[in-house]
Amino acid sequence: MPDKVQEKRTAWRSGKRGIQKAVLFVIVLLFASSFALPIVLTMTNSFMKEEEVVMDYGNVYGTYEEAAGGYVSKEVNLKFIPDKVSLRQYETVLLLSPEYLLKFWNSVILSVPIVAFQIVVSLGAAYSFTRFRSRRREGVFFLYTLLMMMPFQVSLVPNYLVAARLGILNTYWAIILPGIFSTFSTFLLTKFMRRIPVSVIEAARLDGAGEWSIFTKICVPLCKNAMVSVAMLLFIDYWNMVEQPLIMLSDKEAYPLSVYLSTINTGEISLAFAVAVLYMIPTILVILYGEDYLVDGISCYGGIR
Amino acid sequence: MKKRMEKSSFLAGSFAGVLIFYILPFGYLIYYSFVDRPVGGSFAGWNNYIELLHNQAFLTALKNTILFAAVSVPLAVTLSLVMAVVLEKNIPGRSLFRTIFLSPLMVPSASVMLVWQVLFYYNGTINRFFLKLGHGKIDFMNSGYGLLVVLLIFLWKNLGYYMIIYMAALNEVPRELLEAATIDGGSDAQKFWYIKLPYLSPSILFVCLMAIIGSFKIFKEVYLLAGAHPSASLYLLQHFMNNTFLAFDYQKLATAAVLLSIGLTIVVTALLWLEGRLGRDLEG
Numbered sequence: 001m002p003d004k005v006q007e008k009r010t011a012w013r014s015g016k017r018g019i020q021k022a023v024l025f026v027i028v029l030l031f032a033s034s035f036a037l038p039i040v041l042t043m044t045n046s047f048m049k050e051e052e053v054v055m056d057y058g059n060v061y062g063t064y065e066e067a068a069g070g071y072v073s074k075e076v077n078l079k080f081i082p083d084k085v086s087l088r089q090y091e092t093v094l095l096l097s098p099e100y101l102l103k104f105w106n107s108v109i110l111s112v113p114i115v116a117f118q119i120v121v122s123l124g125a126a127y128s129f130t131r132f133r134s135r136r137r138e139g140v141f142f143l144y145t146l147l148m149m150m151p152f153q154v155s156l157v158p159n160y161l162v163a164a165r166l167g168i169l170n171t172y173w174a175i176i177l178p179g180i181f182s183t184f185s186t187f188l189l190t191k192f193m194r195r196i197p198v199s200v201i202e203a204a205r206l207d208g209a210g211e212w213s214i215f216t217k218i219c220v221p222l223c224k225n226a227m228v229s230v231a232m233l234l235f236i237d238y239w240n241m242v243e244q245p246l247i248m249l250s251d252k253e254a255y256p257l258s259v260y261l262s263t264i265n266t267g268e269i270s271l272a273f274a275v276a277v278l279y280m281i282p283t284i285l286v287i288l289y290g291e292d293y294l295v296d297g298i299s300c301y302g303g304i305r
Numbered sequence: 306m307k308k309r310m311e312k313s314s315f316l317a318g319s320f321a322g323v324l325i326f327y328i329l330p331f332g333y334l335i336y337y338s339f340v341d342r343p344v345g346g347s348f349a350g351w352n353n354y355i356e357l358l359h360n361q362a363f364l365t366a367l368k369n370t371i372l373f374a375a376v377s378v379p380l381a382v383t384l385s386l387v388m389a390v391v392l393e394k395n396i397p398g399r400s401l402f403r404t405i406f407l408s409p410l411m412v413p414s415a416s417v418m419l420v421w422q423v424l425f426y427y428n429g430t431i432n433r434f435f436l437k438l439g440h441g442k443i444d445f446m447n448s449g450y451g452l453l454v455v456l457l458i459f460l461w462k463n464l465g466y467y468m469i470i471y472m473a474a475l476n477e478v479p480r481e482l483l484e485a486a487t488i489d490g491g492s493d494a495q496k497f498w499y500i501k502l503p504y505l506s507p508s509i510l511f512v513c514l515m516a517i518i519g520s521f522k523i524f525k526e527v528y529l530l531a532g533a534h535p536s537a538s539l540y541l542l543q544h545f546m547n548n549t550f551l552a553f554d555y556q557k558l559a560t561a562a563v564l565l566s567i568g569l570t571i572v573v574t575a576l577l578w579l580e581g582r583l584g585r586d587l588e589g
Contacts, residue, residue: 021394021396024391024394024396025396025397028391028392028396028402031388032402032405032406035405035406035408035409035461035465036405036408037420038409038417038420038421038461039408039409039412039417041420042416042417042419042420045419057419057423060422060423060426060428060429076423076428076429076430076433078423078424078430121318121319121322122319124314124315124316124317124318124319125315125316125318125319125320127315128312128313128315128316129316131312131315132312132315137316140316140320142573142577143328144323145573145577146566146569146570146573147323147327148518149514149517149518149521149569149572149573150565150566150569151521151522151524151542151543151565152543153524153542153543153546153547153550153562154334154546154562154565154566155326155327155330155331156546156547156550156558156562157330157333157334157337157550157555157558157559157562158326158327158329158330158331158333158334159326159330160550161330161333162325162326162330177322177326178326178327180322181319181322181323181325181326181327183323183327186319210311211311211312211315212311215315232411236410236411236413239413240413240414240415240525242414242415242525242528242529243524243525243528243543243547247547247550257415258413258414258415261413261415261416261418261529262415262418262528262529269419272419273419276415276416276417276418276419277416279413279415279416280412280413280416283411283412283413284408284411284412286411287404287407287408287411291403291404291407294407294469295403295469295472295473298466298469298470298473
């Protein structure tokens with residue numbers, strides 16, 4: 001008899017749980033949709049005809065009205081699906097106006113070296129912070145942590161002065177060199193390396209391995225996932241940069257795509273969506289291929305220290 | 306001796322660069338903050354500091370920056386934790402949701418800015434919707450609502466990343482402990498408060514750190530959204546510093562940078578101290 005009551009109770013509870021779960025699912029679904037919305041809208045709107053973009057959104061950017069010969073709707077029409085699907089924006093961006101591809105290329109040669117070399121430099125530093133822990137090194141690590149926290153504007157004047165002194169102002173080096181020595185990846189990689197069991201390293205040392213071979217043969221391979229995840233975070237950060245080029249470069253031709261897009265609301269919005277999509281393609285590819293690495297790498301740095 | 310050389314060689318490259326590009330020039334900043342002119346100036350004592358603390362633009366910027374961090378950081382830390390806990394339950398399509406929540410992080414801010422502008426500008430979609438409801442238009446970008454819009458963008462962009470940090474930490478909570486608690490009749494809430502939360506505490510602090518950095522980085526979005534001279538409610542410390550830089554007012558900028566560094570040092574030290582304490586609690 002009591003068994004049956006128990007059974008009923010669990011059945012009822014699981015039913016209630018089922019409803020709870022369904023409600024939860026719907027909430028998550030709605031929440032997730034709102035997350036995806038801006039990205040989806042950007043993508044679908046990139047298939048609009050140029051005139052349609054101006055017509056629908058011209059009014060948002062009041063200044064545009066006179067510049068455009070075409071009709072500008074009084075009201076803004078945010079559309080999921082263009083009235084007429086066309087590849088015109090892409091045609092103009094990719095085939096007719098090479099300056100966009102040039103700016104895309106600027107973004108590539110600015111961000112890729114920073115990511116690659118920052119990882120290399122940081123791996124060494126992280127190894128040092130992991131293996132040779134002393135009071136002094138902990139102090140240096142604290143300094144690195146602080147530097148990581150500083151907004152770009154704090155190091156603006158220092159970076160600018162150093163660049164001027166080195167004579168690299170108005171060249172990409174003025175952005176790339178400070179970027180390489182930014183301490184963000186050192187912090188994350190150190191946190192990861194410190195989780196490698198000491199016994200693994202000790203065993204290698206007892207087998208006669210020197211520091212260099214412990215570093216290259218044990219620590220770096222074990223850090224592969226963390227490296228990929230940190231590299232992804234860095235890439236998106238530098239791919240996205242706006243402030244540095246504005247300060248360090250005076251030649252507008254040399255600006256990366258991000259800076260160009262930031263001025264678009266005063267210029268040609270008719271192409272903006274296609275350029276925006278072009279600009280997000282690399283980062284979307286990065287997340288599609290690397291999401292598991294990212295998640296895996298993140299799971300390896302727990303606390304702050 | 307050789308051993309010492311070998312030991313320091315790993316840090317040498319990184320430290321040399323950090324020294325040249327960040328630490329030594331920081332000396333310049335401190336110097337500038339105590340002289341009256343950048344070139345050939347003489348010692349000005351605390352004058353620059355006193356002047357800055359009476360500068361209306363600086364105070365507005367400071368207030369906005371602190372206000373934004375004070376609201377956005379706790380909100381991000383808790384909301385992302387809720388998301389992680391919810392996604393941890395076996396919801397169908399879990400990995401797809403994870404990808405969706407993570408995607409804003411990977412999309413360049415400048416790319417989706419168009420959509421934010423279309424939504425929130427004065428003639429934008431949301432105001433059009435308000436008009437339909439019989440509600441007046443709100444000038445989001447030029448009123449107190451500006452920070453709210455920025456907060457929304459901040460959460461949209463970062464919640465997924467913080468959520469993943471929590472999900473990773475939740476994965477490391479020992480299963481035996483949770484099973485034991487289930488057998489003892491512990492409820493989900495009890496399991497969360499007494500078992501999971503203590504294990505999560507280092508991650509919570511880590512997310513705090515990341516969210517503080519994120520709350521500074523939001524300047525990029527504000528800049529993209531409202532330009533170099535936004536309305537007073539959106540005027541952040543970074544605007545102040547950028548603009549003083551462009552006006553070659555190095556003393557003012559240097560003084561602000563030094564003050565900001567001191568503030569951040571205090572915050573980071575407090576977080577590290579807190580972590581040390583929590584770490585001890587977990588072991589004891």
